[in-house]
Amino acid sequence: MANQMTATVEGKELILERVFKAPSKLVFQAFSDAEHLKRWWGPRGWDLTVCTVDFRPGGVWHYCMKCMDPNQGDFFGMESWGKAIYEDMVEAKKIVYVDYFSDAEGSTVEGMPSSHITMTFIEQDGATKLISRARYESEEALRKVIEMGMEQGVTETWDRLAEHLASQQ
Structure with missing residues (x-):
């Protein structure tokens, strides 16, 4: 693919970057709407069989x-x-959330690392x-x-996102 993801580690932070051939509003929707997520989230060969999104500060994506x-x-x-708890969002610009490994009931899995994620969308x-x-x-x-x-999982997931975005335009 032409727009490969780059990954950089800075201390305890992982920075992933990629350019998608789609407007920021559509890329933002792909991350914030359950119907979009069901079509592309996960590495190749994996489907999203459960996906509930309450996209607001304090809301949960399970x-x-x-x-x-x-x-x-x-x-x-x-x-x-997995489970994410949203902290902040700015339409077509930013999504901030805490990401957890979870079980089917939404309880976090002890001993598995969580991460605080800030996603920035730059047109x-x-x-x-x-x-x-x-x-x-x-x-x-x-x-x-x-x-x-x-890293491989995110690369495949973002490849699927690029394909999904192309199908939406």
């Missing part, structure tokens, strides 16, 4: 990604639950530069999610 690809071996059939000639800054409690917590393959 979701389940399920591996639907039998070619992914032991991952096939696996579920991965550039009809395209959008997305900058995601994820701050972890410690460098060790960040290292743990990187070792879990989070």
Whole structure:
């Protein structure tokens, strides 16, 4: 893909950047609306089987990604639950939330790292530069999610987002 994601680690912060060929309003909607998220969130071979979004400060996004690809071996059939609690948002400009690993009931999973994420959407000639800054409690917590393959997962997820955005224009 032409617009590859870049990843930079600064202490206990992971900074991801990528340019999407879509206006910032649409990219923002793709992150804030459940109907959009259901179409692209998750790495290849994973579907969002549960997705509820209460997009307001203090609101919760709760979701389940399920591996639907039998070619992914032991991952096939696996579920991965997550929860975000929104703190702030500015239409087409910014989303701030705390991201957690969760269970089906929405309880956070003990021992798994959470992150404080600020996503910035910058309009550039009809395209959008997305900058995601994820701050972890410690460098060790960040290292743990990187070792879990989070960077590859986000790369595939954002590739799917680019495809989804192209289909919406």
